[in-house]
Amino acid sequence: MSYPHYRDVLDLHQGRATSDGDGVRLTRLIGGPGLERFDPFLMLDAFDSVDARDYLGGFPAHPHRGFETVTLMLEGRMRHEDHLGNRGLLVPGGVQWMTAAGGIVHSEMPEQEQGRLFGFQLWLNLPAADKLGPASYRDFAPEEIPQLTSARGVGVRVIAGRFREGEQEQAGAVQRPHTEPQLYQLDFPAGACLMPELPRGHNVLLHVFAGELTVRGQRDRSIQAGQLARLTDGDSLHLTSANGARALLIAGKPLGEPIVQYGPFVMNSREQIEQALADYRSGRFG
Numbered sequence: 001m002s003y004p005h006y007r008d009v010l011d012l013h014q015g016r017a018t019s020d021g022d023g024v025r026l027t028r029l030i031g032g033p034g035l036e037r038f039d040p041f042l043m044l045d046a047f048d049s050v051d052a053r054d055y056l057g058g059f060p061a062h063p064h065r066g067f068e069t070v071t072l073m074l075e076g077r078m079r080h081e082d083h084l085g086n087r088g089l090l091v092p093g094g095v096q097w098m099t100a101a102g103g104i105v106h107s108e109m110p111e112q113e114q115g116r117l118f119g120f121q122l123w124l125n126l127p128a129a130d131k132l133g134p135a136s137y138r139d140f141a142p143e144e145i146p147q148l149t150s151a152r153g154v155g156v157r158v159i160a161g162r163f164r165e166g167e168q169e170q171a172g173a174v175q176r177p178h179t180e181p182q183l184y185q186l187d188f189p190a191g192a193c194l195m196p197e198l199p200r201g202h203n204v205l206l207h208v209f210a211g212e213l214t215v216r217g218q219r220d221r222s223i224q225a226g227q228l229a230r231l232t233d234g235d236s237l238h239l240t241s242a243n244g245a246r247a248l249l250i251a252g253k254p255l256g257e258p259i260v261q262y263g264p265f266v267m268n269s270r271e272q273i274e275q276a277l278a279d280y281r282s283g284r285f286g
Contacts, residue, residue, distance in 0.1 A: 006217030007204060007234035012227050015046065021108070022057025025049060029207060029228045031123075035261065037230065038203060039254040040179040042067060042123035042266055044228070046209065050116045058109035063285060064100035065276045066131045066266040068124040068176075070183065071096040071108070072159065072248075076117035082106035083285070086137040090119075093142030095159055097174055101126060103276070103285035104135040120207075120248065127178045127255055128268050138174075146170050154194045155187035161251070164197040182251040188213065188241035195238050202251040204231040211245030223247075 015029040031043035073090040080088045083105040090096050147157045148170050158172035161182030207228040215221050216238040223229050258268045265276040279285050
């Protein structure tokens with residue numbers, strides 16, 4: 001008889017306070033040294049403030065090359081503009097998926113002067129073969145994100161990949177062939193549990209942003225609000241919440257390629273970073 005190999009908590013990350021853009025206050029949950037541990041994910045930032053001084057400066061025009069950004073807005077409004085002529089407005093529940101690839105220059109500016117601005121931005125790496133491909137941009141309105149209620153009462157918004165639990169299955173708004181990202185927003189009522197099926201070999205991250213979740217496996221481990229857990233490999237994941245919780249569940253197939261980052265450029269070698277800088281400075285971007 002074979003027994004399930006549960007995913008356990010490998011380590012916990014609290015995040016660190018930082019700022020970006022024109023002084024926007026953030027919590028950086030992943031990003032910095034040791035990016036290979038999170039492959040194919042490069043960075044996860046949370047922004048959450050009711051003080052407009054923390055976010056009014058926004059993110060004026062700046063470049064990216066070599067990866068994708070996924071922005072999830074939970075509260076507040078943010079305007080996107082880029083050098084390709086794209087414009088979009090992120091509203092509560094909306095998602096922006098931007099493929100920087102060969103290069104894009106964009107701005108992200110709040111369209112509010114008071115109230116709460118709350119959301120996340122995830123950076124997803126691109127394989128070497130796609131790093132200099134065409135840039136693209138897509139806004140998803142809240143109603144365009146598939147959602148369901150699991151058999152045990154958990155609300156699931158399927159932003160990317162394909163959610164599976166038992167007989168339930170739901171394709172997400174975005175599919176990517178190489179990194180196969182799975183990105184779910186989860187809302188646990190008190191006493192609920194969830195056992196999603198995730199591909200073996202994928203790196204899995206779980207960020208709790210409200211309440212508390214327990215990962216039940218070979219050893220139970222609680223994750224508090226504000227913490228991000230990196231999980232072990234396995235073929236089963238069992239999540240429970242005694243009093244309710246909200247979380248992001250993120251999984252992806254590692255690329256296993258060299259990662260060289262310089263600010264908003266993520267390539268495979270130092271020479272490619274130098275070329276990105278030269279292209280940007282000379283106006284040959286994208």
